[in-house]
Amino acid sequence: MAKRWSTPAAESLRVGPGFDFAAFDTAATPGWEGSRKKAESLTAENGEEMSELQERLYAHGRTGGTRSVLLVLQGMDTSGKGGIVRHVMGMVDPQGVQLKSFGKPTPEELSHHYLWRIRNALPVPGRIGVFDRSHYEDVLVVRVNELVPPDVWEPRYEEINAFERELVDAGTVVIKAAMLISKDEQAARLRERLERPDKHWKYNPGDIDEREKWDAYQEAYQAVFDRTSTEHAPWYAIPADNKWFARLAVAELVLESLEGLDLDWPAADFDPAAELARLERS
Ligand code: ATP
Numbered sequence: 001m002a003k004r005w006s007t008p009a010a011e012s013l014r015v016g017p018g019f020d021f022a023a024f025d026t027a028a029t030p031g032w033e034g035s036r037k038k039a040e041s042l043t044a045e046n047g048e049e050m051s052e053l054q055e056r057l058y059a060h061g062r063t064g065g066t067r068s069v070l071l072v073l074q075g076m077d078t079s080g081k082g083g084i085v086r087h088v089m090g091m092v093d094p095q096g097v098q099l100k101s102f103g104k105p106t107p108e109e110l111s112h113h114y115l116w117r118i119r120n121a122l123p124v125p126g127r128i129g130v131f132d133r134s135h136y137e138d139v140l141v142v143r144v145n146e147l148v149p150p151d152v153w154e155p156r157y158e159e160i161n162a163f164e165r166e167l168v169d170a171g172t173v174v175i176k177a178a179m180l181i182s183k184d185e186q187a188a189r190l191r192e193r194l195e196r197p198d199k200h201w202k203y204n205p206g207d208i209d210e211r212e213k214w215d216a217y218q219e220a221y222q223a224v225f226d227r228t229s230t231e232h233a234p235w236y237a238i239p240a241d242n243k244w245f246a247r248l249a250v251a252e253l254v255l256e257s258l259e260g261l262d263l264d265w266p267a268a269d270f271d272p273a274a275e276l277a278r279l280e281r282s
Pocket of ligand 1 (some may be wrong): 077078082101102103104105133137138141142147204
């Protein structure tokens with residue numbers, strides 16, 4: 001485990017029983033004892049290690065292995081999900097990463113079960129899948145905006161747990177990262193988007209409509225944490241007011257998961273010495 005973490009990220013950030021979102025400090029840096037500068041250099045170092053381990057995972061997938069990783073990113077608008085994709089997952093070979101963003105469902109998606117589009121986007125063996133939003137929208141935005149009645153969204157928590165159990169049993173490590181910012185921090189980030197012409201493209205007037213339902217979202221997130229932070233697919237609560245910490249934390253979680261796979265380079269299905277001899281003769 002890396003320098004300056006007093007506790008492994010997977011331990012200090014894991015959402016356990018009794019987790020109280022209302023009391024959560026979104027500006028804290030739990031488990032981290034170093035400076036911001038140190039965090040940034042460690043994030044870069046982690047990127048190099050992630051790259052090497054990701055290549056092993058890819059090689060394993062190419063030779064019949066079944067393992068994969070799925071990073072699920074959830075969070076309110078401006079919480080930094082895009083930054084994680086760019087700055088953390090951007091450090092590994094794009095060929096090894098399968099990125100999928102989930103926006104408002106299309107008419108075709110709506111005509112299917114809500115997990116249909118999710119299943120279609122799952123990482124194949126050897127890949128790291130990254131979901132920018134996910135099936136959790138179906139118990140977050142859908143619940144808050146009453147897009148379906150409670151008797152429809154209510155059973156989804158159990159269904160999601162069973163679905164993730166299936167993924168884990170098939171060889172996927174599921175890392176669920178909730179990027180948590182304060183309401184004030186969101187205001188500052190939205191203000192910046194409005195004040196800077198180079199950020200206007202990121203601004204969506206609908207973001208204010210969702211912001212106005214902040215408390216209902218807090219409640220919906222609390223239910224997600226209470227009901228879907230399972231042994232097989234736990235949630236990690238990422239304090240995200242400090243982007244540098246959020247990036248370090250997610251990089252660390254992905255790295256710890258890749259290390260946990262404990263994969264070796266696959267054995268050659270040919271005789272390297274004989275092939276070398278052939279090469280020399282050719
Ligand atoms: P972001 O805010 O993530 O940067 P964006 O504003 O560019 O993204 P999209 O990525 O097109 O917008 O879509 C995100 C929006 O889609 C969010 O408001 C999200 O709540 C909504 N959304 C995602 N999944 C669902 C769903 N299952 N039902 C309804 N709305 C959904």
